[in-house]
Amino acid sequence: MRVVTLGYQTWGHRTLSAVLRTEHEVALAVTHPQSDHPYEQMWADSVEDLAAANGVPVHVATRADQALIDAVHAAEPDVIVANNWRTWLPREIYAAPTHGTLNIHDSLLPRYAGFSPVLWALLNRESHVGVTVHRMDEGLDTGPIVAQQAVPVGPASTTTELVLATMDLIEPLVARSLADLAAGTLTEIAQDPAAMTYFHKRSDLESRIDFTSSAADIELLVRAQSDPYPNAHFTFDGQRVRVLAAHVSTGRFGGTPGRVTVPYEGGIAVVCGSSRTVPEPAIVFERLRLDDGTEVSAKQFFGTRGGYIDD
Template identity: 90%
Template sequence: MRVVTLGYQTWGHRTLSAVLGTEHEVVLAVTHPVSDHPYEQMWADSVEDLARDNGVPVHVATRADQDLIDAVRAAEPDVIVANNWRTWLPKEIYAAPTHGTLNIHDSLLPRYAGFSPILWALLNRESHVGVTVHRMDEGLDTGPIVAQQAVPVGPTSTTTDLVLATMDLIEPLVAASLADLAAGTIVERVQSPESMTYFHKRSDLESRIDFTSSAADIELLVRAQSDPYPNAHFTFRGQRVRVLSAHVSTGRFGGTPGRVTVPYEGGVAVVCGRSRTTPEPAIVFDTLRLADGATVSAADFFGTRGGYIDLV
């Protein structure tokens, strides 16, 4: 089959690599231009470089303008395979090939359609995350499912761990889906709208630690916002501090949420939870990152200073 790929960053790179490893011909690779946006500099393997190294024509576009529509039509694809194409695609593109467009999404659809699905799934304590191949239609991640595979979430998994694990699923899923499509054996499963869940892009607000949350919830937020993603953070005496590692205390602490207490279990314990009178496990900060980028132990940062972490 003649294949056009649309993709960006490492997800798009893995997808193009998968198609290049099959018997099918990549007739055009479409990608976005290099960006200085911090998120788009993460997982930044270049689709353009991979395509050019393999003699594949490249079209670089910010969005689906008329030039892109014309380029896709001129390539005469049998199928488009898309992964991490970051702007809306019109029907003139996704329905142009004989076999339409397969989109790869890093969640177990119909759950976690939309943005940051692995991070949201971890925060919601899902037992598994995964990757879905589905047909693209006019909705966002709503088309019939073609293939799907899950990976388990461990008790200490970070978002980074799970992103890397799901990236490893891309190539075999893409190769298998194209083989089924070419053989006419592909099986589609329509997504139930009632089962769909949608999540929005995360912002700095979602990364700020709420010390009225439980210690377990805060520790989970720290793992969910692992490097290279924006870390969970708080403000202490006017300084923004990011948390690289933390754990739930063995003992229980009472008092005001956000109160820095004592050195404990190799870190520094901070009171958290909703009750000021009933002792609960504290969050123990282990390793922090300061505004200048320096990484320090919580014990070194707080020293003998007590006080209250800013709650606003």
């Protein structure tokens, strides 16, 4: 089959690599231009470089303009395979090939359609994350499922670990889906709209620590916002402080949420939770990162200072 790939960053790179390893011909690789946006600097393996190294024609576009529509039609694909294409695709593109378009999404659809699915799933304490291959239609991540695979979430998993694990699923799922499509054995399972959940892009607001949350929730936020993602953070004495490592205290602490207390279990305990009078486990900060990039222990940063973390 003649295949056109649409993709960006490492997700798109893994997808193009998967197709290149099959018997199928890559007629065109479409990708976005390089960006200086922080999110697009993460996992930034270049689709364009991989295509060029393998003699594959490349079309670079920001969105689905007429030039991209014309390029896709000129390639005469039997199927499009898309992964991490970041703008809307019109029917003139996704329905153009004989076999339509297969989209790869890093969640177990119909749950976690939309953005940052692995991070949101971890925060919601899901037991598994995964990757879905589905047919593209006019909705966002709504088309029939043709392949899916899950990986378990461990008790200390970080978003980074889970993203890397789901990336490893891309190549085998793409290869299997194309083989089934070529053999005429591809099965499709319609998504249940009532089971669908959608999540938006995360912003700086979602990374800010709320000390009225439980210590377990704060510790989970720290793991969810692991490097290279924007770290969970708070403000102390007017300085933004990012949290790299933390744990839930064994003992319980009472008082005002956000109160910096004492050295405890290798770090500094900060009161958290919904009550000022009923003691609850504290969040124990271990490693911090300052605005200049310096990494310090919580003991180094707080020293003998008490006080309250700024709201």
